[in-house]
Amino acid sequence: MEKEDKIAFSVLSLITGAIIVGLLLLVKFIGTTLFGFFTESSIAGLGFKDSFVYAIILSTLLITVFAIFAGDGVLGELPTVVISFFLFTIFFTFAIAWIF
Numbered sequence: 001m002e003k004e005d006k007i008a009f010s011v012l013s014l015i016t017g018a019i020i021v022g023l024l025l026l027v028k029f030i031g032t033t034l035f036g037f038f039t040e041s042s043i044a045g046l047g048f049k050d051s052f053v054y055a056i057i058l059s060t061l062l063i064t065v066f067a068i069f070a071g072d073g074v075l076g077e078l079p080t081v082v083i084s085f086f087l088f089t090i091f092f093t094f095a096i097a098w099i100f
Contacts, residue, residue, distance in 0.1 A: 059089045
């Protein structure tokens with residue numbers, strides 16, 4: 001990939017990400033003001049400690065499924081598997097805490 005292509009891809013990725021975030025905020029704004037969605041409930045929800053436990057379980061299951069379907073190719077890529085496990089754990093922790 002040439003340098004110009006990488007720059008163009010980066011710019012397009014940033015624009016696409018900004019558009020997606022803007023649309024999500026627009027949906028939340030319209031849902032809150034017009035339709036009364038997304039109101040605060042009296043349920044406390046999950047904190048980061050609880051969601052971290054669920055994220056570890058979910059990440060372990062997902063990495064195991066990836067390893068089973070990858071076969072012998074994943075054995076030489078142990079650093080990639082470990083890094084992806086931690087990234088999945090971080091992502092799922094914040095996602096579960098945010099959603100629930």
